[in-house]
Amino acid sequence: MAIEYPSKLIGTIEEVDIRDIVISPNSLRSIMDNLEGLIESISKIGLLQPIVVRVVDDHFELIAGVQRFNACRKLGWRKIACHMVELDDKNSFEVSLIENIQRKSLSILQEGMAFKKYVSDFGWGSVSELAKKISKSPSYVSKRIRLLELPSEVINLVSESEIDVSTAQELLTIKDKQEQENLALMIKDGHLTSRNVRQLVNHLSYYHKKTEMILEPELYTKYCSEIEQQDNLLKSIDKAIIALKIAVRKLITVIDNNEKEWILYEILMHHKSVLVAQIDLLIKERKKAKMLFSLRYMT
Secondary structure, eight states: OOOOOSSOOOEEEEEEEGGGEEEOTTOSOOSOOOOHHHHHHHHHHOOSSOEEEEEETTEEEEEEOHHHHHHHHHTTOSEEEEEEEOOOHHHHHHHHHHHHHHHTOSOHHHHHHHHHIIIIISOOOOHHHHHHHHTOOHHHHHHHHHHTTSOHHHHHHHHTTSSOHHHHHHGGGOOOHHHHHHHHHHHHHHTOOHHHHHHHHHHHHHHHHHHOOOOOHHHHHHHHHHHHHHHHHHHHHHHHHHHHHHHHHHHHHHHHTTSSOHHHHHHHHHHHHHHHHHHHHHHHHHHHHHHHHHHHHOO
């Protein structure tokens, strides 16, 4: 699905004095990225795409192209090519957001803050309406917004890629902010997967319902270690089951080719039965291991 622009960007391309351009107060690029590569590129081959501006009072307001604008300013340019358009505040914000989404130039949290501004702060549209405009799912937009509910320490870990987004989203089900921080640090140090975290959060949620107590930070190590052990056990059982199933399939092929050799046939059929019984046993053991682990933390 193509990204839906608020309107066709009809306008003119003009050379504008850089001193007359002001970055929009609603700019999505609050943090200036490393411009060295962009500066080098522009200095060698020039500005390939004009920045987008609109006229506001006695100046030009920058709508899209903040990094290009800053790079040209650092190069000491006096004038810059501008695509001059006539847009209201809402459409200006949409154009800026759409361009940054297309360029993948926003961090996860910058996206969340931009989505929140559009939906909640400015009230320009619902989550579904915004999702359609930027060609994302409503779930994508709402999850980005919800990430902003996490404590600043957790948000920083996401920004620095110490924990990933899907893992951080699992923490949203925990109500206590301090516990979210404690668990986030454990996730970082223990390199837990989102699946591990989901299991841990489920156990913690049940624990809180039973005791109405917050776990001490050191107990998270025990939880994480035992969840990892369970995961490794289940993976080993799964690998064994797959290996035995492959062996059974190969054995069936041999049996089909030796139906007339009744002694060999009977021996092979016996071995097949043994393997099938072992597969059934492993499946039961897997269910038992999962049940025992759940009962341990849910009683």
